[in-house]
Amino acid sequence: MKLELSRVVQGRSRLGVLKRLGRAGQHSLEVPGCLLYTHLGTVPHLTQDTLHTQSNLPSVTQVTLSNIAEHQEVLEEFKDGFRKFSGLHDTVLYCSLHDPATPCPTGYTTNKTVSVWGSGGRIELTVAKFMTLQRAVQPDWYQSMADGETWQSNTSRKRVRKSVDRTLAHLDECLLVHQKSQELEGVEVFGAVEGGDILEERVRSARETAKRPVAGFCLDGLQTGSMDQALRTQLITAVTKELPEDKPRLLQGVGRPDEVLECVDAGVDLFESFFPFQVTERGCALCFSFDVSPDPERAVLELDGEKEMAGETQQNGDLNLDDQTQMTSFEINLKDKRYQGDFRPLVEGCGCYCCKNHQRAYLHHLLVTNELLAGVLLMIHNTAHYHGFFSALREALANDKLDLLKRRVLRERDGQT
Amino acid sequence: MSLKRALSAASPLTLRIVAQCPVTKARACDLILPHCAVSTPVFMPVGTQGTLKGITVDQLEGLGCQICLGNTYHLGMRPGPDLIEKANGLHGFMNWKRNLLTVTVGFRWCLLLSSQEVTEEGVKFKSPYDGKEILLSPEKSISIQNSLGSDIMMQLDDVVSSTVTGPRVEEAMHRSIRWLDRCIAANKNPHKQNLFAIIQGGLNAELRKACLDEMTQRDVPGFAIGGLSGGEEKDDFWQMVTLSTDHLPREKPRYLMGVGYAVDLVVCTALGCDMFDCVFPTRTARFGSALVPWGSLQVKHKQYAKDLRPIDPDCQCPTCKRHSRAYLHALFKSDTAAMHHITIHNIAYQLTLMRSVRESIVEGRFPDFIRTFMKRMFPSRDQYPGWAVDALASVNITLE
Numbered sequence: 085m086k087l088e089l090s091r092v093v094q095g096r097s098r099l100g101v102l103k104r105l106g107r108a109g110q111h112s113l114e115v116p117g118c119l120l121y122t123h124l125g126t127v128p129h130l131t132q133d134t135l136h137t138q139s140n141l142p143s144v145t146q147v148t149l150s151n152i153a154e155h156q157e158v159l160e161e162f163k164d165g166f167r168k169f170s171g172l173h174d175t176v177l178y179c180s181l182h183d184p185a186t187p188c189p190t191g192y193t194t195n196k197t198v199s200v201w202g203s204g205g206r207i208e209l210t211v212a213k214f215m216t217l218q219r220a221v222q223p224d225w226y227q228s229m230a231d232g233e234t235w236q237s238n239t240s241r242k243r244v245r246k247s248v249d250r251t252l253a254h255l256d257e258c259l260l261v262h263q264k265s266q267e268l269e270g271v272e273v274f275g276a277v278e279g280g281d282i283l284e285e286r287v288r289s290a291r292e293t294a295k296r297p298v299a300g301f302c303l304d305g306l307q308t309g310s311m312d313q314a315l316r317t318q319l320i321t322a323v324t325k326e327l328p329e330d331k332p333r334l335l336q337g338v339g340r341p342d343e344v345l346e347c348v349d350a351g352v353d354l355f356e357s358f359f360p361f362q363v364t365e366r367g368c369a370l371c372f373s374f375d376v377s378p379d380p381e382r383a384v385l386e387l388d389g390e391k392e393m394a395g396e397t398q399q400n401g402d403l404n405l406d407d408q409t410q411m412t413s414f415e416i417n418l419k420d421k422r423y424q425g426d427f428r429p430l431v432e433g434c435g436c437y438c439c440k441n442h443q444r445a446y447l448h449h450l451l452v453t454n455e456l457l458a459g460v461l462l463m464i465h466n467t468a469h470y471h472g473f474f475s476a477l478r479e480a481l482a483n484d485k486l487d488l489l490k491r492r493v494l495r496e497r498d499g500q501t
Numbered sequence: 502m503s504l505k506r507a508l509s510a511a512s513p514l515t516l517r518i519v520a521q522c523p524v525t526k527a528r529a530c531d532l533i534l535p536h537c538a539v540s541t542p543v544f545m546p547v548g549t550q551g552t553l554k555g556i557t558v559d560q561l562e563g564l565g566c567q568i569c570l571g572n573t574y575h576l577g578m579r580p581g582p583d584l585i586e587k588a589n590g591l592h593g594f595m596n597w598k599r600n601l602l603t604v605t606v607g608f609r610w611c612l613l614l615s616s617q618e619v620t621e622e623g624v625k626f627k628s629p630y631d632g633k634e635i636l637l638s639p640e641k642s643i644s645i646q647n648s649l650g651s652d653i654m655m656q657l658d659d660v661v662s663s664t665v666t667g668p669r670v671e672e673a674m675h676r677s678i679r680w681l682d683r684c685i686a687a688n689k690n691p692h693k694q695n696l697f698a699i700i701q702g703g704l705n706a707e708l709r710k711a712c713l714d715e716m717t718q719r720d721v722p723g724f725a726i727g728g729l730s731g732g733e734e735k736d737d738f739w740q741m742v743t744l745s746t747d748h749l750p751r752e753k754p755r756y757l758m759g760v761g762y763a764v765d766l767v768v769c770t771a772l773g774c775d776m777f778d779c780v781f782p783t784r785t786a787r788f789g790s791a792l793v794p795w796g797s798l799q800v801k802h803k804q805y806a807k808d809l810r811p812i813d814p815d816c817q818c819p820t821c822k823r824h825s826r827a828y829l830h831a832l833f834k835s836d837t838a839a840m841h842h843i844t845i846h847n848i849a850y851q852l853t854l855m856r857s858v859r860e861s862i863v864e865g866r867f868p869d870f871i872r873t874f875m876k877r878m879f880p881s882r883d884q885y886p887g888w889a890v891d892a893l894a895s896v897n898i899t900l901e
Contacts, residue, residue, distance in 0.1 A: 123836040125828075131841050133560055133819055151835050158807050158827060171823040203834035425584060441558070441596050445588060449551065449580045456555035459837060 085225070085272055085299055087115070087332050087353070091481060096321070096351045099481040102332055105176045106224050107270055111143040115332065115353040116344075116481070118474055119146040119178055121185070121361055124155075125170035127467065128361050129459040132171070137437035138468050140475075144176040144224075146356060148183040149217060153209070154202035156217055165222030179223040181230060184307065184337045185358040193233050195250060211257040219265055225272035227302045229254040232336075234280030235310035244280035247305070248289040251278045255296055272299035274334060277323055281311050286319050290326035300332040303352065307337025316343070317350045324351030341372060341414055341473055342497045345490050348477065360466035367451045368415035369430045369462055370469040372496040374476040376488040413499050418462075423448040436468035437461075513652065514695045514722040516754050520863045525896035526746055526773035529862040532754055534652045535693060536592070536600045539567040541754065541775040542858055544766060544851040545602060546783055550575050551585075551595045554783060555841040556848070558597045564818070564849050565856070568600035568652070570778050573645050574637065576603075578630060582648035590650025602778070603651040604758070605642045605658070619659055621676065639683035643696070647689045655725060656684040658699040663733035670703040673728075677701045678715045685719060697756060699727035700745050704737040713748040723754040726774070730759035735888035739772065743895060746773030763792065763854055767874055768892050770858055771867070782851050786843035789833055792850040794877045798826070800843060805830045818849035868898055875900055 089100035098115065105111040113119075120127060120142045127135050135141070147166065152159070162169050167177050182188060182200065192199040197208050209217070214229045231250040234243065255275050262268050275298040279286030293301060303323060306316050316338070324333060335352040338344065339359030347355075363370055411417055416430075429439035430447065438447075438461040450458035480489040515533040522528070532539040546553055546561070549572040553561055561569065571591050576582075580594075588594035591601055606624070618625040623638030639657045646654040657680050659673040681698050688696050698716045702709030716724065726745045729738050742757060749755050754775045760766065761779020769777070782792055789801035791812045798805070798812060811821035812829070820829075820842040832839040861870035871893065879885050882901065890900060 123838075124832055124834075126832060126836050126838045128836055129555075129838055129841070131560075131819065131838055131845065132823060133563070134557060134841075137559075154834070155831050158831065161807055162809065162827075169825075170828050171825075424580065425587065427588065437557070437559070443588070445580070445584065446551075446594055446596075449594075453550045453575075453579055455550055455552050456837065456840070457552040457557070460555060460557065460841070 085332070087300075087330055089329070092329075093481060093484075093486065096324070097348050097481060097486060098351065098353060099478060100353075102353070105144065111176045113143050113176075113354075114478055116348045116355070116474065116477055117353070118142060118339075118355040118357040118470070119144045119334075120175075121146055121357040123183075124151040125166065125172050127463065128364065129456075129463040134437070134460055134464060137464060138471070140471065142357070142471070144178050145172060146178050146180060147221070147223070148180050148200075149209070149214075150181075150183045150186065150188075150200040150202060152179070152221060153200050153207045153217060154204055156220055159220035160216075166220075167222070176225070177221075177223040179218065179221055179226040180302070180336065180356070181227055182232075182336075183358075184339070184356045185361055187309075188233075190233050190236060193231050193250075195246075198229060198231055198254075211254055211261065214254075215258060215261040215265065218262075218271075219267040222267055223271060225274065225299065227274050227334075228258045228276055228298070230276035230278065230302070230304055232276065232278055232304035234278065234305045235307060237310075239280050241282060241285075244278075244282050244285050247278045247280065248285050248292075251276050251289070251304075252292050255293065255298070259296060259298075274298055274300045274302045276302045276304040277327075278305050279319070279323075280305055281315060281319065283319060283322055286323050287326055290323040294327050298331070300334060301327055303333060303335045304337075306335065308340060308343060310337075313343055313346050317346050320347055320350035320352060327351075340412060341374070341493050344473075345477070345486075345493055348481075349486070349490075357467070357470055360470040361463065362409065363412075363415050363466050364459060364462040366409060366411055366417075367419045367458065367462070368411055368417050369447070370415050370466045371431050372414040372473075373492060374473045374489060376476070376480055376485045376492055413497055418444060418447045419451045420448075430465050431469065434465065434469065434472075436465050438465040438468075512695070512722055513693050514754075516723075516752060518752070520865070522771075522862050522867045523865070524868045525771040525893075525898060526743075527770050527858075527862050527867055528773070528775065529859045530754070530775060532775070534568070534600045534695070536598065536652055537567055539600060540856070540859055542766070542770045542855050542862075543568065543776050544761065544855045545570050545776065545778040546848050546851070547778055547780045548595075549780075550579070551591060553844070553848075554787065555837070555844055558595060560819075560845060561597075561848070562599065564845065565852050566599065566848065568602060569597070571601055571603045571649065571651065572606075573603045573642055573649065573655075574606045574626075576649060577637075577645040578628060578635075582645045586648040586650075590648070592650060600653070601649070601651040602653040602655070603646050603649055604655045604778075605646075606637070606660070619673075619676075621679075623657070624659075639680040640687040643684050643687040644689075647694065650690075651694060653695045653697055653723065654688070655697055656681045656699055658701055658727055660701075660728060661703060663703060663729055663731040663737075665703065666705075670705060671708055674701045674703070674708050674712045678712065681716060681719060681721075685721065695722040697721060697723040697725050699725040699758070700749075701728045702741075703728055704733055704741060706740070706744055709741055709744055710748065713745060717748065717750060721753075723756060724749050725756040725758050727758050729757070730765075730779075735886065736891070739768065739888055739892040739895075742769055742774065743772045743892070749773075761851070763794075763851075764875075764878060764886065764889055766851075766854065767858060767871060768889050770862075771871065771893060771896050771898060777855075782847040783844055786847040787840045789839070789843060791843050792847045794874075796878065800826060800829050800839075801833050802830075812843075812846055813850075816846065816849065816853070818846050820846040820849075871898055872900060
């Protein structure tokens with residue numbers, strides 16, 4: 085892969101394209117951007133037909149070892165890699181360790197192992213097993229095995245230091261095996277930067293990881309709920325200073341729009357798109373505006389729309405950092421009675437299949453009656469809306485409007501009129 | 502033109518018999534309904550609450566579905582007829598552009614409801630949603646269906662389990678006739694919505710015949726054969742079906758309610774039925790059971806973990822064209838989409854089966870089709886269900 089930056093704003097936020105992705109190098113991904121979050125290669129709730137009602141999907145599909153590990157035997161017998169096994173014809177496959185939407189139980193990490201949780205329970209991974217899995221999955225790029233179990237608020241300094249040391253040791257071992265594996269020829273590795281909430285450890289981890297021959301960096305242990313954004317920004321800013329400019333930075337576990345913007349500002353290029361899935365699971369629809377167009381007439385309309393939105397969205401109050409299932413003010417809760425007779429689309433002007441064909445009242449009915457179609461339609465909309473946000477983000481960066489976008493999104497978050 | 506013919510001309514249903522099997526009682530017809538034409542024999546998937554579980558209307562249309570079902574009782578409760586009327590009827594509410602048939606309550610649902618009381622007035626239920634008592638009268642059921650705007654509405658019938666015997670069966674049959682008349686009188690939209698009668702009489706030939714004699718005197722555009730497919734002996738089942746089709750007018754469609762297993766569909770088509778519905782194919786899909794010409798495949802079963810073939814190599818549905826049994830098996834552990842894949846396949850299977858049945862009738866080779874179908878479905882001749890052999894024999898089909 086090759087990162088071509090077209091702009092760097094204030095020495096931090098970057099705009100560009102990640103090129104030469106995939107075995108034949110035929111794919112590219114615009115940055116800042118997000119990957120396509122899946123469960124075992126399937127975007128939650130969606131078959132290929134419903135998924136492809138949306139054009140401009142990210143060219144990179146994310147799968148996680150927590151979904152895949154239990155299928156190792158099948159994949160080894162199959163021999164042709166996960167992409168072919170799952171019918172994902174023309175996409176770039178990125179394999180991460182954990183599923184960002186499912187927090188792991190802690191306390192199972194050792195010096196030599198990390199654990200993932202599949203449908204049948206815990207699966208312990210040594211580097212050897214981890215790499216065996218990668219050889220069976222045959223992704224286009226993967227995250228190196230890492231110990232990121234530092235996100236609990238009372239993690240000791242000693243524990244944080246251990247996570248940095250272990251992760252570097254895992255990386256070195258992974259790279260050794262990688263270089264010897266024929267199945268992984270042409271496959272890229274991302275190193276994980278750890279360090280919990282301790283600045284010096286973060287810097288140490290970044291510096292050391294940058295010395296290894298990796299194609300890019302996963303910023304781990306910073307997920308939503310582990311710390312407030314101010315600290316996250318501080319840590320990421322310090323980390324990215326130590327990382328080479330020409331390699332991409334993927335931030336794991338952060339997906340809220342306001343946090344995304346702050347992190348882009350701190351130097352992050354890529355995100356995981358699990359946030360639309362979480363919104364879907366709580367029966368909500370993303371509706372926050374990311375429009376920064378200068379049209380004065382629209383500005384007035386939007387102001388009125390905002391007032392309406394503010395009434396509609398729940399006040400967030402103090403962020404409950406520990407509860408990722410809590411509704412944010414970027415969404416509307418369609419189970420609410422007020423939508424029973426609301427015949428408008430989820431978001432006026434949204435071009436997704438759901439908004440073009442269905443109304444809030446119908447979604448409300450589907451949720452109240454516990455119908456499976458609710459998940460399908462909401463996932464379609466939330467995916468489209470989220471990708472629209474990233475599109476707007478790139479456009480804002482291109483046109484020097486990032487601050488405007490930030491202000492707009494923060495207004496949504498704080499429910500201001 | 503006589504008044505009767507003029508009224509028929511304004512009818513929202515026309516049945517054109519395209520082909521009649523010279524051996525059995527099967528027909529292939531074009532059923533012209535307000536939203537589009539339906540090719541029969543037809544299997545109608547069931548979308549009880551204004552949705553087919555997990556499937557978008559586009560996907561349903563893409564599979565070639567021309568008519569599907571909604572449930573009056575459920576939709577009458579949630580979200581209610583007033584809201585649906587505001588949404589331009591059930592078509593508008595779910596954005597389905599083809600035909601809809603609404604059943605009143607649902608046979609098995611009806612039997613499951615506790616504290617159910619049937620009087621001449623109607624059926625009294627206790628709503629499972631809020632515990633309130635509801636009276637569903639013939640008038641109310643038609644009023645709700647008028648609001649739903651379905652192309653075919655079913656009368657409210659007095660339904661008894663097919664395993665019940667005795668005077669209750671006769672009472673229910675006579676009451677159903679009286680309720681049919683009340684439903685006809687209550688229909689506000691006879692020029693846009695078709696009201697079908699439902700023949701009752703349980704497993705009693707005399708009662709059935711009496712019901713047929715009476716109901717066929719009413720000017721309704723179609724007839725359903727009801728009160729069957731509820732756990733009765735298959736031997737009794739098919740005899741009631743064939744008795745009913747013997748006495749139903751040729752030029753009106755025959756809808757056999759609650760029938761959906763492949764063998765039943767093929768046999769009952771041979772016995773003269775045109776329309777079928779059943780929750781089975783879509784419900785069993787959600788449990789991982791995929792329907793195939795040789796029976797069914799339990800995708801969640803360990804034996805498919807490494808099976809890289811599609812569910813059915815000959816199937817053209819989106820699921821079979823892209824995914825293997827092994828992938829679907831794995832996906833069941835990770836995401837709900839696995840259910841949707843199987844649902845799509847099962848609907849495709851049912852619709853393709855009926856399309857093949859129709860084609861064979863049109864091409865005058867339905868008897869051969871039946872023989873091939875049975876050979877594929879059962880490993881050997883002695884495994885052919887006895888009732889199916891008898892039923893087919895009754896319409897001149899001998900199976901080697």
